[in-house]
Amino acid sequence: MADETITLEVSRYDPDGDSEPTFQSYDVPFQEDWVVLDALNYLKDQVDGTLSYRWSCRMGVCGSCGMMVNGVPKLTCAVFLRDYAPGPIKVEPLAHFPVERDLIVALDDFVSKLQDIKPWIIRDVEKPLDEGVYRQTPAEVARYQQFSMCINCMLCYAACPVYGLEESFLGPAAIALAQRYNLDSRDQGRDQRQELVASDEGIWDCTLVGECSAVCPKDVDPAGAIQQAKVASTLDWYKSFLLPFPGRRKQKTEA
Amino acid sequence: MSKPYRRPMSKLWWLRRRPYTAFMLREISSVFIGAYVVLLLVLVWRVDAGPSAYAAYLDTLKSPGMLAFHAIAFVFALLHTITWFLLAPKALAVWRGQKRVPAPLIAGPHFLVWLLLSGGVAALFLA
Amino acid sequence: MIHHQDRSATAKSTTEPLLWSLFAAGGMVAALLIPVLIVFTGFVLAADVVSFNRLDDLFGYFLVEIVLFGMAVLVLVHAAHRLRFTLVDLGLKRFDRPIAAMCYGAALAGSVWAIIALFF
Numbered sequence: 186m187a188d189e190t191i192t193l194e195v196s197r198y199d200p201d202g203d204s205e206p207t208f209q210s211y212d213v214p215f216q217e218d219w220v221v222l223d224a225l226n227y228l229k230d231q232v233d234g235t236l237s238y239r240w241s242c243r244m245g246v247c248g249s250c251g252m253m254v255n256g257v258p259k260l261t262c263a264v265f266l267r268d269y270a271p272g273p274i275k276v277e278p279l280a281h282f283p284v285e286r287d288l289i290v291a292l293d294d295f296v297s298k299l300q301d302i303k304p305w306i307i308r309d310v311e312k313p314l315d316e317g318v319y320r321q322t323p324a325e326v327a328r329y330q331q332f333s334m335c336i337n338c339m340l341c342y343a344a345c346p347v348y349g350l351e352e353s354f355l356g357p358a359a360i361a362l363a364q365r366y367n368l369d370s371r372d373q374g375r376d377q378r379q380e381l382v383a384s385d386e387g388i389w390d391c392t393l394v395g396e397c398s399a400v401c402p403k404d405v406d407p408a409g410a411i412q413q414a415k416v417a418s419t420l421d422w423y424k425s426f427l428l429p430f431p432g433r434r435k436q437k438t439e440a
Numbered sequence: 441m442s443k444p445y446r447r448p449m450s451k452l453w454w455l456r457r458r459p460y461t462a463f464m465l466r467e468i469s470s471v472f473i474g475a476y477v478v479l480l481l482v483l484v485w486r487v488d489a490g491p492s493a494y495a496a497y498l499d500t501l502k503s504p505g506m507l508a509f510h511a512i513a514f515v516f517a518l519l520h521t522i523t524w525f526l527l528a529p530k531a532l533a534v535w536r537g538q539k540r541v542p543a544p545l546i547a548g549p550h551f552l553v554w555l556l557l558s559g560g561v562a563a564l565f566l567a
Numbered sequence: 568m569i570h571h572q573d574r575s576a577t578a579k580s581t582t583e584p585l586l587w588s589l590f591a592a593g594g595m596v597a598a599l600l601i602p603v604l605i606v607f608t609g610f611v612l613a614a615d616v617v618s619f620n621r622l623d624d625l626f627g628y629f630l631v632e633i634v635l636f637g638m639a640v641l642v643l644v645h646a647a648h649r650l651r652f653t654l655v656d657l658g659l660k661r662f663d664r665p666i667a668a669m670c671y672g673a674a675l676a677g678s679v680w681a682i683i684a685l686f687f
Contacts, residue, residue: 198445206445256457283444291444327538346460349449351660381577389583392652393527394463412531415587422584451658467653473597474646476605477639478677481684483608484635487622488684494619501613510609517601524598531591550598558603564625565607565617 189215191266192273193224195236198284206284210273215266221276222250222261225288238288245402248338252288253277258343258400279339281349295339298355301381302363307374325370332365332410334403341397341407347390354390355381357397357407364410367417383418391415466523469516476513525550586648586671593645596638632685639681640674647674 190212198206211232213224222240229236240250243262250261255275266274282290312319341357348354363382367375381387391411398408450456454464486497500506528550529543611617625631647670654666 200443200445203445206447280447281449283446285444324535324538327540328535346449346453346656349453350656350658379579383579383584384577385580385583386577387580389580389587392463392467392656393530394460395527395530396459396463398530399459406530409530409533412527413533416531418579419584419588419591422581423588449658454656464653464656467649467656470646470649470653473601474643474650474674474677476601477642477646478680480604480608480635481639481677481681483612484626485684487619487626491619494622498612498615501609507609507613510605514602514605514609517597517605520594521598521602524594554599557599561600561603562607564631565611565621567621 191215191224191270193221193228194273194275195225195228195288196275196277196284197236197287198278200286206277208275213266215270217267219266220262221252221254221259221264221266221269221274224266224274225261225276236288237286246336248336251279251338251340251343253280253343258340260338260340260402263402279343281343281345281352282339290339292339294352295337295342295356295358298359299337299362302355302359302366302378303374304362304366306366306369306372307377308371309373319371321370328370329365329368332361332368332405335361335365335405336403338402340400340402341405344394344396344400346394346396347392351390353386355384355387357391357411358405360388360391360414361405361407361410364414367414379418379421382414383421388414388418465516466519469520472513472516473520476510476517479509521554525554586644589641589644590648591645593641593643593648597642597645600638601642636681636685639685640678643674643677643681644671647671 193211193213194208195211196206197203197209211228213219213227216223219227220243222243225236225238226240229238238250238252240262241247243250245260245263248260251258252261253259253276254261254264255269256277258279261276266272276288278284278288278290282292282294285291306319335358337358339358342348345354345357348356360382363378366372367378383389388411391408393408393412395408398404398406401407454460483497486493525547529546532546534541534546607617612622626635651663651667651670654670655663659666
């Protein structure tokens with residue numbers, strides 16, 4: 186049992202020397218209770234200190250250890266070696282993102298998209314502090330709670346062929362996050378977000394492959410968020426003909 | 441200055457994993473459904489032209505090619521129907537207080553209406 | 568350093584809401600009606616179970632003609648829209664405009680054909 190091993194085929198890329206990534210094979214001890222991240226940590230500590238990858242919490246909260254494991258985007262802290270026995274296990278950087286080094290991808294595009302959808306509560310006029318907090322009923326919280334569980338692990342982008350083909354696509358997590366705020370009873374910023382969310386780079390690019398939701402470790406269901414945003418945006422469009430003088434929209438009934 | 445490596449996306453990405461292939465088959469259903477609608481209109485047009493025109497159409501309909509086309513189109517139409525109804529809950533968020541109405545309760549009625557309508561169409565043909 | 572595109576110039580799409588709603592309506596109609604129609608017009612007719620007179624009557628009802636027309640137009644737009652995005656997903660985004668023109672053009676031609684077949 187103790188000398189049993191499993192093979193990891195790890196994608197390596199040195200931006201200063203390599204013209205493209207290559208695979209390097211390592212045998213690691215096969216431990217029943219090891220997740221793939223444990224095996225990578227073993228490699229870095231005991232075998233090859235140059236191996237580069239991101240990780241932090243090792244408990245599915247921080248969202249930084251996302252990689253392709255046998256071609257599927259996974260949090261490497263959440264998949265066990267035994268799930269892939271007898272191996273080999275192919276570990277690659279998250280698909281569709283530029284590779285910085287080994288298993289590390291560039292985050293710039295994703296982070297800029299998160300910022301672009303204004304992921305904060307927008308008010309027309311902030312009420313003075315002495316009037317207290319904005320209160321919500323449990324039902325109002327329930328409307329957006331699912332979409333607020335995102336940990337920005339980017340597995341959904343790595344699963345989305347539309348994003349892989351067209352980097353300008355706003356993408357699953359960003360749109361789900363926009364919905365999270367649009368559906369918040371305290372928020373009044375939907376009109377501002379719509380310019381981007383309902384543009385040709387936003388929801389209309391999505392063809393509902395659905396894999397974003399399938400790989401999401403937090404059951405955020407970005408595919409559902411996008412579909413619901415399509416329905417709401419379509420209703421907006423038809424209403425713009427019915428109502429010649431659109432007043433301020435009531436946030437809670439939309440989106 | 442080092443630069444990140446951009447991996448090219450294969451045009452055959454949809455063969456790489458089963459869910460992607462299933463997605464592509466679902467999308468391709470539209471081609472067969474569209475072609476079938478055109479053919480259905482040909483039938484209406486031939487019936488309108490009288491018994492002999494219809495008889496000629498029937499002969500064509502009985503050819504192996506036409507039967508094969510209808511068989512394939514039927515499989516794709518079923519694929520479309522099933523995936524369409526199963527995905528409907530994604531677009532329809534119905535809330536009852538703090539609880540979202542579960543997906544089967546949204547998809548279920550779609551299947552029920554489908555069965556009823558199919559029975560109705562069958563009755564119209566067989567009346 | 569990776570430059571992300573400037574998104575300040577983005578604007579809400581004016582055509583996609585219309586096209587998507589027609590796609591969705593056509594998809595629903597297709598899901599409900601196409602399988603049973605294929606069974607009858609593809610196989611049951613071939614088995615000579617339905618008489619010519621019954622078909623002639625059926626396709627003669629104005630209501631049936633209207634339903635068939637609405638169905639044909641919506642389903643053709645549905646198919647055109649889906650095919651357009653399938654081709655985009657096959658890596659042909661660069662040609663989206665000609666592809667869209669071809670797909671929706673075909674749906675339009677099919678709709679004209681529906682008018683001819685049903686009402687003339």
